[in-house]
Amino acid sequence: MSFPNSMHYYLLPEDFGAKGDGVTDDTEALKNCIASALGGMGILNLKPLVTYVITQTLEIPDYISVKGNNALIKVASEWNKVSVAASVPVDTILWVKGREPLAGTDLTMSTRFIKDLKIDGNPNYCNLIGLYMGTEDQSKITQSSSVNFAVYQCAFKNISISHVFTGLFLAEVWGSYFENISTSYIGDCGLKIQGQIVNNTFVGCQFSGLNNGVYVNGATYQGSIRRPEGCTFLGGFIGSAKRGINVVRGLAFKFSHMVVDLNSLFAVTGADLSDFVFDGCYIYCTSRAIDIQAIYTIRNNTSVAFNHCNINSDGLTDPYVAYVHVKQNGIVFNGCKINGVMYWDDGSSGLVTNCQWGDDPTTQPRIIKCGTGYVRQSLNMFKQDGTLVVTRGTR
Secondary structure, X not given: OEOOOOOOOEEXXXXXXXXXXXXXXXXXXXXXXXXXXXXXOEEEEOOOOOXXXXXXXXXXXOXXXXXXXXXXEEEOOOOOOOOOOOOOOOOEEEEEEOEOOHHXXXXXXXXXXXXXXXXXXXXXXXXXXXXXXXXXXXXXXHOOOOOOOEEEOOEEEEEEXXXXXXXXXXXXXXXXXXXXEEXXXXXXXXXXXXXXXXXXXXXXXXXXXXXXXXXXXXXXXXXXXXOOEEEEEEOOEEEOOOEEEEEOOEEEEEEEOOEEEOOOOEEEEEOXXXXXXXXXXXXXXXXXXXXXXXXXXXXXXXXXXXXXXXXXXXXXXXXXXXXXXXXXXXXXXXXXXXXXXEEEOOOOEEEEEOOEEOOOOOOOOOEEEOOOOEEEEOOOOEEOOOOEOOEEOOO
C-alpha cells in the first residue's frame, strides 16, 4: 500500500494476495483490498496488463477510484450468484455504488474515476451485466419505494466490456463523463439507460449488442414515471444491433457527429422521444433507417430534429428510409442528405427543409404523406439534379 499524496493512496491487490495470473480466484483479495481503504478513500491500482479472475460481484463503493492500467477483470469458469449480499445487483461483474446525497443537496462526488480497464464475462457466462452503476438494488429502479442512491459527477474512460448480456447499465447516474467506452459480443444491449439519468456526457463511445446498441427507458420513482434526460453523445459509433438507438422514454438527448450503422431493423426508433436532436450524424440501415414511434402508437414523440444528417437505407429490405407514425408532432429534417422515400402517416406533422435526395434522380415521390397529416416543405428542397421533390397523398 503506497501513499502518493495526502488526499488519495493506492490500494494494491497484490498486498492482499492477488495473483493476477488469469487462473487464481482473486475475488477475496480484491474485496479485502478495497475494504482496507482508510476513511473510505483510495485508488484501486491494478497491475498493468494482468488478468484478475473473479467469481462474485466486485463492489466499487463511495470515493474509491480504479486505475486499471489495461488489466483485465474476467469471470471464472464458475460464477457464485448467492454468496454476496442480497442488495447487490443480480449477476453483475462490476458494481459502481451510488449513494444518497447528504441532506439531499451534496452532489460532489467528482473524486471518483475508473479508467483503462477491461471487463470480460467469458462466453460461458454471457448472461451477466458487465458494469452497473447506481442504486444499491437493481430491482429498485422499477419500484415506487426507490431512493436515490446515485453516482454523481464521476469520470469513466477507456473501458472495454465483452461477453455479457448487458454491457453498461446506468440506473442512477448524474453529471458524469464517459469517454471511449466500448462493448463487444453483447447478448442484448451495449448501453442500457433505465432510471434517473441526468446530464451525462459520452465522448467517442462504441456501443453494440444483439438487440440494441443503446436502449433508453424510464423508471417508476415515488409513484411517477421519470424519464432519463439531458444526455449528450459526441462522436462514436453505434452498430451491430437489431436497433441502434431504441428509446421507450427519454427527454433532451443530443447525438452529435455519430455513426449509426446497422444491417438489421431500425437505426433510430422510439416511442416517447421529447427534444431529441441528431446533428451531423451518419445513419444507415438495410431496413428502415428512422422509425419514429415504432412500438407504442399511444405515446407521442415531440420535437425530434435531424440536422445535417446523412440518412440512408438500401430501399430493398424496406421501402422507406424514414417513417413518421400517427400522432407525431414537431418532427424536423433540416439540411439532411436523404437516400430513399419518407412516409408521413395520418395525423403526423413536421418540417422537411433544405434537404437533398442523394439517390439517382427519378420521377418517384420522395415524400409520401397519408391522410390528414401536415408536412411543411421548403421550396429549396432538391435532388441532385436540382428538380423539386414532389409528394403524394391528401393535404
